[in-house]
Amino acid sequence: MNSASTTYEADDVFGLCDLSYAKRDALNSNPNKTDGDSPVQILGIADQKIVGQQTLFAVNVKANARIYIAYAGSGLFVHEDFRKSMLGVDLITRPVELSSDGIALGCGISQMALPVHLMFDYLCFSMPRLMWVFKSRSIVEKKIGRSFLSPILIGFADILLSVLATGFRVIGFFKTRGLAVEEVYNADESIANLLKGGGEQFSCEHTAAWLNWQLEHSFSEDERSSQKMFVIKDSSGSLLGFFMFKVRFHETASQRGYKNILLGSLMEWQSADQQKLSHSTLALLATLAMKKCGVDAVEICTNENATIKFLRRLFFPQIGELSFVIRATDSSPLRKHAGWDQPKNWRLRPSYGDNGLS
Numbered sequence: 001m002n003s004a005s006t007t008y009e010a011d012d013v014f015g016l017c018d019l020s021y022a023k024r025d026a027l028n029s030n031p032n033k034t035d036g037d038s039p040v041q042i043l044g045i046a047d048q049k050i051v052g053q054q055t056l057f058a059v060n061v062k063a064n065a066r067i068y069i070a071y072a073g074s075g076l077f078v079h080e081d082f083r084k085s086m087l088g089v090d091l092i093t094r095p096v097e098l099s100s101d102g103i104a105l106g107c108g109i110s111q112m113a114l115p116v117h118l119m120f121d122y123l124c125f126s127m128p129r130l131m132w133v134f135k136s137r138s139i140v141e142k143k144i145g146r147s148f149l150s151p152i153l154i155g156f157a158d159i160l161l162s163v164l165a166t167g168f169r170v171i172g173f174f175k176t177r178g179l180a181v182e183e184v185y186n187a188d189e190s191i192a193n194l195l196k197g198g199g200e201q202f203s204c205e206h207t208a209a210w211l212n213w214q215l216e217h218s219f220s221e222d223e224r225s226s227q228k229m230f231v232i233k234d235s236s237g238s239l240l241g242f243f244m245f246k247v248r249f250h251e252t253a254s255q256r257g258y259k260n261i262l263l264g265s266l267m268e269w270q271s272a273d274q275q276k277l278s279h280s281t282l283a284l285l286a287t288l289a290m291k292k293c294g295v296d297a298v299e300i301c302t303n304e305n306a307t308i309k310f311l312r313r314l315f316f317p318q319i320g321e322l323s324f325v326i327r328a329t330d331s332s333p334l335r336k337h338a339g340w341d342q343p344k345n346w347r348l349r350p351s352y353g354d355n356g357l358s
Helices: 021-028 087-093 114-119 137-144 150-175 189-194 208-216 279-292 305-313
Strands: 002-004 041-046 049-063 066-078 103-107 123-133 180-184 202-204 226-233 239-252 259-271 297-301 318-328
Touching (some): 021 049, 041 087, 049 087, 049 103, 066 087, 114 123, 114 318, 123 305, 137 259, 150 279, 189 208, 189 239, 208 259, 239 279, 259 279, 279 297, 297 318
Parallel strands (some): 066 103
Antiparallel strands (some): 041 049, 049 202, 103 318, 123 297, 180 226, 226 239, 239 259
8 A cells, every 4th residue: 555646557446536627727837836747646556546645736935035845735535445544644744755845734624634634743823713604594504404484584694694794894994995995807016025024934925926826726616616806005006905815615614514605715815004904904805805706604714813803893703723734844944944833923824725726
């Protein structure tokens, strides 16, 4: 039994090598690809059959102005008949060996996979997940099922939620008086330069090419999926900030069992000057923009205390956490940077790893 990034004589009886067109297109367009031979998939083989896989792609990690190559994994899967073997562990630990700088990372790790990552020297930096629901159907149907009462309760709850959403618009109006909020379809260097001004020592490097890759590509082929970016400018046309989000349909949105939810997720944001435009305001503007896309709910995952406090004052409940994990080998140059293993030194965003594409 082994995992591999080369060709083996094995039958793909479960179709694990058949990447969708959307995923292949995204992987081929990755601006961080180092060359044509960059690995894109690790295969787990047992009994001459391909029984597990993990998709890979290169990302850049920035540490005190130095750039290092890391690999992010996506779609980790082992067939149920082989989950009691060590194959899943091998698939999790192999990406760090493929990075010339000995770094592997991921974001949005499942609760099942997280403990295994932690067993093998991955660090976990958590971002509280704050959510707001615009449409109550999924919650009501989970609580009481479908009955003659369901439409009545859904209608009443949605009216209340609509009133609260009106309050969000009022707050957003007063916080952005004199400013223009515009959707853009291409990120330029002025947007990318905002990401350099946060002051944190460590981050995943997001260039203009990377932002456009995230805007234009998705691992999902669902027609309801989309990615959008908005900029905020002052009266003179100067760029004050931006935010980017994704919309995805989930047949099951969480372990809590909510069904068939169109979810908006804030992925990236940055202000040029938080005295003029705070990250809290960007989160609120993103929430309103996602509502216009017809989402049932939104999630905002961040470790920024000011934004968390602001959203909690607006009654956004915390529903779990989003986990960013990273591993550096003993010989990795990342370890030479003091503080690399402390979350307070990182600019953390939900767009890390494959989370913006998935």
